[in-house]
Amino acid sequence: MVTLAEVARHAGVSASTVSYVLSGKRSISAVTRQRVRESIEHLGYHPHAGARALASSRSRIIALMVPLRSDMYVPVMMEIAIAVATTARDHGYDVLLLTGEEGPAAVRRVTGSGLAEAMILMDIQLDDERLPLLRDGGGRPAVLVGLPADPSGLTCVDLDFTATGALCADHLAGLGHRELAVIGEAPGVYERHTGFAERTLAGLRDRAARLGLSVLHRPCEGGYGSLAGTLGRIFDERPGTTGFVVQNEAAVEPLLALLRQDGRAVPEDVSVVAVCPEQVATQASVRLTSVAVPARELGQRAVELLMAKLHGRPDEEVVLLPPELTVRDSSGPAPDVNSR
Known part of the structure; x- marks a missing residue:
């Protein structure tokens, strides 16, 4: 795997200059910037996700929480997950899939790590233990695929x-x-x-x-x-x-x-x-x-709602798809x- 230091040597600049070109945090001359970008393309360098997150505070990763339980119909869950992943890619985001039944602990892990920029949660219970963490304002933007008993302060999408x-x-x-x-x-x-x-x-x-x-x-x-x-x-x-x-x-x-x-x-x-x-x-x-x-539509709409939240639009919204x-x-x- 190509490192940032190797890009710097190839371009004849310091590692910090390469870092500044990637983050855009400092003004770099057009000639130097072009030389660094040519070296990146020539060597096939891909910045590490963690490094991108530290540099820009944007990881471009969505955490998708899909507890895979033996009493649930997994194909529907996976169809929603695939729709989330493909729609996220259209917006330039990758998806981190979490399949454990950890409840609030998984939410805390995602919000504490800084790796994921936002969350989509599935398998929603009427009185879901994860919801207080989403409402306290200290977590990442989140969308629920499902509707709890009290959706106040939350963004949800589901079939009605x-x-x-x-x-x-x-x-x-x-x-x-x-x-x-x-x-x-x-x-x-x-x-x-x-x-x-x-x-x-x-x-x-x-x-x-x-x-x-x-x-x-x-x-x-x-x-x-x-x-x-x-x-x-x-x-x-x-x-x-x-x-x-x-x-x-x-x-x-x-x-x-x-x-x-x-x-x-x-x-x-x-x-x-x-x-x-x-x-x-x-x-x-x-x-x-x-x-x-409508599994595919649920996944797509969840991502669209999350993108709206990431761009500062409604903090609270419930979308119920009418049954046919x-x-x-x-x-x-x-x-x-x-x-x-």
């Missing part, structure tokens, strides 16, 4: 999951379904009060109550064995259930297979609506009516409607 739950209830009610079941995320997601899952359920329950629908919610690990037990309990408790809302990508195919094994046709006997990525919905064994999770429900093959009129 409350409206998503309501939209699913509206669709099934419009088809005549009166008894609904929600196949939810793994139990740990609700135990942590993860925002997207809690808000979807709240929105669905509130709309169902207004429409006079009954709702069962059952968290599920998502595997075939786990779902078989969950589905059996649902039909034992509510044998008249004809509408399912699934917010658990790992449960989609097991649910469709178990319904077939039980002699229940989709959508003639049972309708299924999913909250999932478009790819999961369109590649399922029955093309699913779904509300898509696409009707496919998995939803249809409730059986009692068909028989009329």
